[in-house]
Amino acid sequence: VQLVDSGGGLVQPGGSLRLSCAASGSTFRNFAMSWVRQAPGKGLEWVSTIADSATSTWFADSVKGRFTISRDNSENTLYLQMSSLRADDTALYFCAKARRPYSDNDVFDVWGQGTMVTVSS
Amino acid sequence: EIVLTQSPDTLSLSPGERATLSCRASQTVSSGYLGWYQQKPGQAPRLLLYTASSRATGIPDRFSGSGSGTDFTLTISRLEPEDFAVYYCQQYRNSPYTFGQGTKLQI
Numbered sequence: 419v420q421l422v423d424s425g426g427g428l429v430q431p432g433g434s435l436r437l438s439c440a441a442s443g444s445t446f447r448n449f450a451m452s453w454v455r456q457a458p459g460k461g462l463e464w465v466s467t468i469a470d471s472a473t474s475t476w477f478a479d480s481v482k483g484r485f486t487i488s489r490d491n492s493e494n495t496l497y498l499q500m501s502s503l504r505a506d507d508t509a510l511y512f513c514a515k516a517r518r519p520y521s522d523n524d525v526f527d528v529w530g531q532g533t534m535v536t537v538s539s
Numbered sequence: 540e541i542v543l544t545q546s547p548d549t550l551s552l553s554p555g556e557r558a559t560l561s562c563r564a565s566q567t568v569s570s571g572y573l574g575w576y577q578q579k580p581g582q583a584p585r586l587l588l589y590t591a592s593s594r595a596t597g598i599p600d601r602f603s604g605s606g607s608g609t610d611f612t613l614t615i616s617r618l619e620p621e622d623f624a625v626y627y628c629q630q631y632r633n634s635p636y637t638f639g640q641g642t643k644l645q646i
Binding site for chain 2: 464523
C-alpha cells in the first residue's frame with residue numbers, strides 16, 4: 419500500500435479545507451486510517467482515526483467539533499474535513515495506515531508524504 | 540490522556556556507539572501498546588517497533604525495544620550513520636493516541 423496526501427494550502431483563520439489521502443492497493447477497506455500532523459519544527463500530534471468500516475471515529479481534543487474524518491472504500495480514499503481553522507492548525511498533515519487489518523488501535527506502518535496546511539491572514 | 544515523556548531531548552553519540560532512549564508514560568500502557576518511530580528531515584516517520592519490542596518489517600536487528608507498564612526503552616546497539624534522526628514513542632492503547640515529544644539523536 420502507498421499513500422498520497424493532497425489538498426493542503428493557505429487558508430484564512432476561520433476557513434475550511436478538505437484533505438485527501440489516496441491509497442493504492444485493494445486492501446484499503448480492511449485497515450483503520452489516521453491523520454497525524456506536525457507543526458513546523460515540532461513533534462508529531464495524532465489528530466484522528468477512522469475504523470476500517472467507518473463505523474467509529476476518534477479525535478484529539480484540539481480538533482474535536484471542528485474536524486471530520488471520513489473514507490470512501492470504493493475509491494480507496496481517506497478525507498479530513500477541517501473547519502473553523504486556527505493559526506495553531508498550521509502543520510504538515512500525514513495520513514497513515516494501521517499495521518493490522520480490522521484493528522482500530524494500532525501503530526502506523528505506512529505513511530503519506532504529507533500535505534502542508536497554513537492558516538494565516 | 541496518557542502523556543509520554545521522552546528522555547533525553549537530545550543525545551550526542553558517535554557511529555559504533557550504543558544508544559539508549561527512554562519513554563515514560565503518565566499511566567500504564569496496558570498490553571505494551573507502545574510503538575517507536577524514526578523520522579529524518581523532510582521525511583515521513585518510519586515505524587521501527589510495535590508492542591514495545593517487536594520489530595517492524597525490514598527493521599535491522601540493531602534496533603530493539605523493551606519495557607512494560609510505564610517505562611519503555613529503545614536501544615540501538617551499534618549506531619550507523621543513517622541512524623542519526625529524531626525518534627518518537629507512541630501509545631496506541633487508548634485514544635488519544637499520544638506521541639512523546641521526541642529525542643534527537645545527533646552525531
